[in-house]
Amino acid sequence: MTSHDPDPPSPPADLKAGLGGTGHINIASPAQEPIQDYPIERVEQVYRKLDLRIIPAFWVLYFLNSAIRSNIGIAQTMNASVKHDLVSVLGLTPKDVSTALALFYVSYVLFDLPSNLIMSRLSPRVWMARIVIAVGIIGTCFTAVNDAWSLKLLRFLLGVVIAGMWPGMAYYLTLFYPPSRTGKRIGMYFTAAQVSAAVVGLVSAGFQQMDGLGGLVGFRWMFLIYGLLGVILGVGLLWWLPDRPLAPGEVREKSWWVKWLPPSPEALTGEDAMVHYHDLRRVYHARPWTLKDLWFVLLDWRLWPLVLMYFGVVGVGIGTQLYGSVIIASINSNFTGVQVSLLFAPIWIMDLIAILLVTPISDRFHKYRPLFFSAAVCVQIAGLLTVTFALDNQWGRYGGLLLIGFGLGPTVPICMAWTNEIFQKRHREVGVATASALVSGLGNLGSIVTTYALYTGWPEDAAPGRYRYRNSNFVMIGILCMSIASSFVMIALLKVFGNEPSNKIVGSDGNDSGEEILDGAARREVHQRGFSRLIK
Numbered sequence: 001m002t003s004h005d006p007d008p009p010s011p012p013a014d015l016k017a018g019l020g021g022t023g024h025i026n027i028a029s030p031a032q033e034p035i036q037d038y039p040i041e042r043v044e045q046v047y048r049k050l051d052l053r054i055i056p057a058f059w060v061l062y063f064l065n066s067a068i069r070s071n072i073g074i075a076q077t078m079n080a081s082v083k084h085d086l087v088s089v090l091g092l093t094p095k096d097v098s099t100a101l102a103l104f105y106v107s108y109v110l111f112d113l114p115s116n117l118i119m120s121r122l123s124p125r126v127w128m129a130r131i132v133i134a135v136g137i138i139g140t141c142f143t144a145v146n147d148a149w150s151l152k153l154l155r156f157l158l159g160v161v162i163a164g165m166w167p168g169m170a171y172y173l174t175l176f177y178p179p180s181r182t183g184k185r186i187g188m189y190f191t192a193a194q195v196s197a198a199v200v201g202l203v204s205a206g207f208q209q210m211d212g213l214g215g216l217v218g219f220r221w222m223f224l225i226y227g228l229l230g231v232i233l234g235v236g237l238l239w240w241l242p243d244r245p246l247a248p249g250e251v252r253e254k255s256w257w258v259k260w261l262p263p264s265p266e267a268l269t270g271e272d273a274m275v276h277y278h279d280l281r282r283v284y285h286a287r288p289w290t291l292k293d294l295w296f297v298l299l300d301w302r303l304w305p306l307v308l309m310y311f312g313v314v315g316v317g318i319g320t321q322l323y324g325s326v327i328i329a330s331i332n333s334n335f336t337g338v339q340v341s342l343l344f345a346p347i348w349i350m351d352l353i354a355i356l357l358v359t360p361i362s363d364r365f366h367k368y369r370p371l372f373f374s375a376a377v378c379v380q381i382a383g384l385l386t387v388t389f390a391l392d393n394q395w396g397r398y399g400g401l402l403l404i405g406f407g408l409g410p411t412v413p414i415c416m417a418w419t420n421e422i423f424q425k426r427h428r429e430v431g432v433a434t435a436s437a438l439v440s441g442l443g444n445l446g447s448i449v450t451t452y453a454l455y456t457g458w459p460e461d462a463a464p465g466r467y468r469y470r471n472s473n474f475v476m477i478g479i480l481c482m483s484i485a486s487s488f489v490m491i492a493l494l495k496v497f498g499n500e501p502s503n504k505i506v507g508s509d510g511n512d513s514g515e516e517i518l519d520g521a522a523r524r525e526v527h528q529r530g531f532s533r534l535i536k
């Protein structure tokens, strides 16, 4: 036990016997341990405690990171009337801008998997703090950006250091929660991106007032302040985020490279830790993965339908985020810059409302996740069709954008939660770490397509006129149809081939072992939870 634990729970006899001098658990057959059942209210209480510790911290870090990665968009219009905007100061061409936007996603795609694998091998808390500190440092460096070349380099580096944050958060959750409970939690902190999309534009008004202060133009102040906040937050996370939970009686071993870092208080202590231990045993019986494990995850066909589902919804999400204001301006060319900013924010409020409404229901009825996903994608398609065809009704077209926002909200969190569910069951921890990174990483190829090749990145389609951006909208509809089709293919294949734990899982003794660790949560996950608790 650590010095933070005031009331150490006594370990179960079989676990005590299995603890060696190294502090690692060494249990011959974890599946044989007796499971202790606690009342569901008590279990819920423990998860609520974890929520308070983890979710607000994730919300803040995701908010800041979303702001740092997307404020390049708003910098293009800040103080434009005095030519102090990013494009004028750096002398950028439209191609420079779309290349800089897309380069971020190139490194994001390349480094998601390595980052997540490192996180699963080292301390998840320290790695998450490392990501936030590095994003803060690169974000601060944007203050000194001087030409197209340095802008592109910094965007690429930002993608390198931020890669792994989003799938890492989904993986981190599975160290504390059963996968069937992760959709709602992912949805909770995902709202930070929507709030950031809505408020970054509004807050930029303040930075525009600082234009010229200390010799820095407004957008440089914005980069500097968000970047420094990122560094401060990242350092604070080292003290706040808990490391993976310890089995009762287990001692936390610190490897040489984290010895000099501050410890953070355990997530749960006393009876809470014991309840959690019995509800989520597989977390406590984790073992380091091998390259063979990784190879079997990579060979699992279940990855690819999930990647295609994510490709469509993240591509359209990022496309809407980066080009939404351009689309609004094309609906009515008389809208002023301020009107465009004000009309842009409600898209993300609709997104946020849908996340909060749908993701908890998709957890309760988690067997139907792909149906929730497809229904939400249909709403986006309806929105895009409205934007494309309601040519004589400008408010109707704007309503279409709100529909896109509403449909967008639940899709990304549902996709991540379904990935967690499928790969946790089949390949355990390395399955979640690898699959969440590949789904997010390869899926973001969709963001490269939409940011680099659509809207202002497609000069013929961007030519002023009645049918401006029509082909870009069609491409967005096309990739969304592919997402729906992939979710149905996945349902059909799962019906045929099932999703039993892989018989390729290699036991800690080096032998193949498909043995599943039974925990309270795993037994409950067999059933839908329904609304019974809400109606009582």
Ligand SMILES: O=C(O)CCCC[C@@H]1SC[C@@H]2NC(=O)N[C@@H]21
Residues within 6 Å of the ligand: 166, 193, 194, 197, 314, 317, 318, 321, 351, 408, 409, 412, 440
């Ligand atoms: O890589 C990530 O951080 C997760 C996906 C981000 C998707 C963006 S966030 C703002 C906008 N809203 C959505 O629903 N999708 C995009």
